[in-house]
Amino acid sequence: MKNALISVSDKTGIVEFAQGLITQGYSIISTGGTYKKLQDNGIDVTEIDEVTGFPEILDGRVKTLHPKVHAGLLAKRSDPKHMETLKKMNIETIDLVCVNLYPFKETISKENIDLASAIEQIDIGGPSMLRSASKNFASVYVVTDQNDYASVLEEIADGNDDSQLEFRQRLAAKAFRHTAEYDGIISNYLTDISGETFPESKTIPLEFKQSLRYGENSHQSAAFYKNSMPTAYSIASAEQLHGKELSFNNIRDADAAIRIVSDFDTPAVVALKHMNPCGIGTDQEDIYTAWQKAYEADTMSIFGGIVVVNREVDERIANEMHKIFLEIVIAPSFSEKALEILESKKNIRLLTLDFSKAKEADKFDYTSVLGGLLVQERDTVVDSIDDFEVVTEKQPTDEEIKALLFGQKVVKHVKSNAIVIATTDMTLGVGAGQMNRIGSAKIAIEQAENTFKDNPKTPFIMASDAFFPMDDCVEFAATHGVTAIIQPGGSIHDKDSIDMANKYGISMVCTGRRHFKH
Structure with a gap:
């Protein structure tokens, strides 16, 4: 008689699965609420403390953390010494483990959950059994997903040793992914409430959402994963x-x-x-x-x-x-x-x-590089008039200030080098991603002039995501109708740009903050 240990939080389909295992010659061992669920549905089931000879204690915190459980899972069936040890100590093998873990993610997703309540939903025995069973996949089935119940029963019934071994290995890999995701959610939760921004290691738990037809191009395979903690x-x-x-x-x-x-x-x-x-x-x-x-x-x-x-x-x-x-x-x-x-x-x-x-929304951006990952806070800063320093002789008008604020909101979302031509409530031209700033300025102004030549917009402002390394952008802007410019400043040639703005009688505002977007 083979033994299956079943202990699940989500009990969907578990009665039918247990009955299927009994049909395949398994004896069922269970714990707590799962034991009661199976027993109430007429399943012949043995409670865990009858196996361990030790009662569940500490409000269920300790029930499967016992040598009779883990020895039964970890013993190498092909090793005579291991099997002799089990025999001497009156320990039976456990040949299948079916566990899904305490609902930690679901708990912390609720509003106003305190730390003590969250901690009570950190499963200890479950991951331990999954790891033990997965390590010994050569002999043990480890089941973490109710969607696998039917295929597990089919594989057991098939009786093909080679295919069963390959199947158990896939289940073991899935179980380790499951515990890794579970631990990642817990570690991130505790890290966040501890206030650590960039800890010594970082786990990003993700769940498969869908396969994609291809990636950026048709010859690249791709898939979409979502945060395990929904955003x-x-x-x-x-x-x-x-x-x-x-x-x-x-x-x-x-x-x-x-x-x-x-x-x-x-x-x-x-x-x-x-x-x-x-x-x-x-x-x-x-x-x-x-x-x-x-x-x-x-x-x-x-x-x-x-x-x-x-x-x-x-x-x-x-x-x-x-x-x-x-x-x-x-x-x-x-x-x-x-x-x-x-x-x-x-x-x-x-x-x-x-x-x-x-x-x-997420506070951090993640950018993959070969061999690593760049992590940074998202650029969520929205500049205000308090950030402005007028550096020219001409002061911007009230309408120009509104337009400058609008342009500054937009330019931080444009690929560098970024130039935006705007009025108070709409973009007029966008110059993105050029290798030099004057190139972006020419694209943005040309677009604005061509689009609105029959209906010129006022005010007509320029926003730049970074400083001007020389005065050519300012002169080009001024000679093409721009009346006010917003930029961070900070170049060693700032004076040249300011002088050029003064030459043409336009206003310039510096914010002291750049908004590169690569």
């Missing part, structure tokens, strides 16, 4: 209402777009292509007006782009969106009529997201 304001948590699955590039672009819109409290629309905003519009009250501004900012680049709207998409906006090709639209909600209009397009993806959770 409400993330693409991983968005609900897709319509359209085909998101691609690798869709996910990255969508992530960039929701990061941008989270900086805006008033109605705002962000249109994005290839990780850079191509148009951003805001309004104090009306989301449709914000949409019009975002669209007008760059009617060409928005084609095939991603749009994020931080208010409900209504019928008016949906009608305008329907006229162009968009890959993705993300909003807190869609009106019934808007959904009807947009869902008439087969391939557009429509997603909803809880925008009220934007301030609770």
Whole structure:
């Protein structure tokens, strides 16, 4: 008779699994609530203290931490000395362990959970049994996932030793992944409440979300993993209402777009292509007006782009969106009529997201490099007028200050070297990712001039993510209608740029803070 030890928090399907094991010739051993569940359902089951000869103590904290359990799991069946030891000590082998762990993640996900309550949900015996069983997978089945119950029973019934060994090895690997994720969640929780920012080691628990058709390019395989501790304001948590699955590039672009819109409290629309905003519009009250501004900012680049709207998409906006090709639209909600209009397009993806959770988004960014991972705090700083130092003879007007603040919000989300031309409530031109700053300035100003030549916007400001290493950007801006500039300052050639601004009679503000985005 083989022995199976079953101790689960989530008891879904466990009665049927235990009955299947009995049919395959297993004797069932169990603990606490699982024992009662099986017994109440007519399963012939032995309580753990009958095996160990030792009662559960300390409110169940100690019940399976016993030599008769771990020796029964760890003994090498092929080693005569091991088996002789078991015989002398009257210890039976345990040939299958079925354990899912205390619901620590679920507990700390609840509001107002105190530390003492969280600690009580740290499983000790469960991970110990899983590790013992997994180490001895040559002889022991280790089951952590109810989705595996049927395949375990099928494999046992098959009786093929070679396939069973390979199968047990896969189960063991899964069990170690399970305990690693579990320990990672616990360690991160305790690290966070201890206030450590960059500890000596870091574990990032992730759960598989979906396979992707390919990565950035069709010859690259890819998958999407989400945080084991769900992040409400993330693409991983968005609900897709319509359209085909998101691609690798869709996910990255969508992530960039929701990061941008989270900086805006008033109605705002962000249109994005290839990780850079191509148009951003805001309004104090009306989301449709914000949409019009975002669209007008760059009617060409928005084609095939991603749009994020931080208010409900209504019928008016949906009608305008329907006229162009968009890959993705993300909003807190869609009106019934808007959904009807947009869902008439087969391939557009429509997603909803809880925008009220934007301030609770991940605090850190992770960037992979060969052989390691860069970890940094997210750039969530929104500069204010208190950060400004006017360094020119001309003071910016009130309207220019509003435009400078808006441009500064946008420029930190544009790939460096970044230049943004803007007015008070919309982008006019975006220059991104050039190898020199004057290149970005020329792109942004040319776009603004071409798009708005028949309807010039005032004020007409420039925002730069970093200082000007020389005065060429300032002169180019001034000679093309820019009336005010915001930049961090800090170059050894700051005076040259200030003098150039004074020469042309434009204002310049320095913030003392750069916003590189690589």
